[in-house]
Structure formats: structure tokens, C-alpha cells
Amino acid sequence: MFNIDLRSSSPIYEQLAEQVKRGVIQGMLKPGDSLPSVRRLAADIGVNPNTVAKAYQELERQQVIITVRGKGTIINDIPATFTTNAAEKMRPFITELIYAGKTKQEILETVAAIYDEIRKGQNNA
Amino acid sequence: MFNIDLRSSSPIYEQLAEQVKRGVIQGMLKPGDSLPSVRRLAADIGVNPNTVAKAYQELERQQVIITVRGKGTIINDIPATFTTNAAEKMRPFITELIYAGKTKQEILETVAAIYDEIRKGQNNA
């Protein structure tokens, strides 16, 4: 379920958090489902337990999961509504795409394709 | 012309590079125009010359500017066509927007709005 790229520029804990969210979006993870324990997942993917713990803490901050000391971690059942400046963070990349010669339509199509891939995992580009 | 946010999570040199590219896109900087010298711009915005130099080196790598030792830095006149994985880098943010409850249409509208703002700087949201 988890696929970590150690050579990626994005931190391991971020990759983990994103993949959990993606699992929820795609329905592979449903509200109430348990996530592996910090130590178990760390052993499975070969990283430090602290790194997994950091991913879980970030996910709890975003209301994606609920963690209970001594019990474990489950997917939250209430829809996550949190404020995010994710859109603003895309600005530098959009600038770069424009400068690389991409048209507005091309950029929007690219974003739409990524969106579809995140939602379904089926290539309908 | 340059507006640096020291509290931003993105590095100063990246902010500089993006703002130069944006200046070119918006037509404020035209091919052949000179950029301030490393030391001059550093003094103007109150950062270290090395930081400006790093921004310029990144811009030259992306074929945005041309630098000549002893002379200075000018905007390139050939259209920059470089490969970029900027689109892929947007994936985590799109995931986050989805999880924050945004619809596909809302996300595309947001991206389009950012695109328009980059191109023209006039709020037509």
C-alpha cells in the first residue's frame, strides 16, 4: 500500500501522509479502518518509527485520522474541512509551466489529469 | 520590482527566480533587458550577494537569463524550452485540496485564477 521514494525531494513523512490521504480518497481506506502501528509500518517500509509517527501526527492535525494512545490509529469518519494554502503553494510551479511554454489550456488539462489519477488511479488522460 | 518575504517557507533565491520569470511573462522584463548586478540587487533587498547569485544561476540553468562574467546579466531572447516536472510537484497540493473538500471544478478554477494573476496581475477572479 505504501510506496516510498527515498530519492524524492519530498520528505518521507510527507509521502506517507499523502498516500494515506490518497488511499482515503480512492476508497481503499474507509472511515474506521485501522492503520498499521507506528512500529509495524516503520518496519514494513524500512524507515524509522519516528518518521511514521511524524506522518501520523500531521494526518491527525489535518483530521484525516484519529489516534488514541494505547489503542491505535483509525481513519476519521467526519469529512475533513481544514484551511489550506495548498493552492498558493502551486503558484511557483504554475509560473514554471508558463515559462516552459505551456498554454493555459495545457496546464488546466494537466491538473485535471492529475486530479483524475488521484481520484481513481485509472488513466483516462 | 522585487518583493521578498523573509517569513515565507520558500527560500529567498527561489522567490527571486520566480519573480524574474514572472516579470518576463508579464512583459515588465523584455529580452535584452539588464538585471541589477548581484551586489546591487543584494543591497537593494537586504540579502546576501551569494543568495542573489544562486537565484541568477538557477535562472541561467533554466535559460531565462544570460550572464557574462564581467559584463552582467540580461534576459534571454530565445524562448525557454526546458523539461520540468513542475506538474508532478503539484500532486501533493492537489491531493490536499481534494481532501479539504474542493471539487474538481473548484480546483481548476483556482488554478486558472492563479494563472491569470501570474500573466496579467489584474484580479479577474
Next chain:
DNA sequence: CTAACTGTACTATATATAATAATACACTTA
């Protein structure tokens, strides 16, 4: 030629982030 300006290179230092490692603590449950 000289002086003043260009970009560039280098070393050193400081800070923050990311990740690992090892240990310990609080809580839950079979």
C-alpha cells in the same frame, strides 16, 4: 594602464529541517 564594476568561487559559520537511533513513559487490551 587603472579603477571600478561585473559574475564566480571558496571557506567558514549559523540555523532549520529531515531522518535515524535508542530509550522511556502513558495507556489499552488480551
Next chain:
DNA sequence: TAAGTGTATTATTATATATAGTACAGTTAG
């Protein structure tokens, strides 16, 4: 009670960012 949860803490390492100071190589106006 024992084994499993999440969490906290300290230490260490590596990397990225930024500053500081110095030096070098090339250009240009005087």
C-alpha cells in the same frame, strides 16, 4: 502481567538555506 498502542525525549548525522568575508577572472570607462 505482558505485549501491544502512541508519544516524548535526547543525541547524532546529513542536507539545505543564508550570511559573511575574501579572492579571482573578466569587462569597461576614465
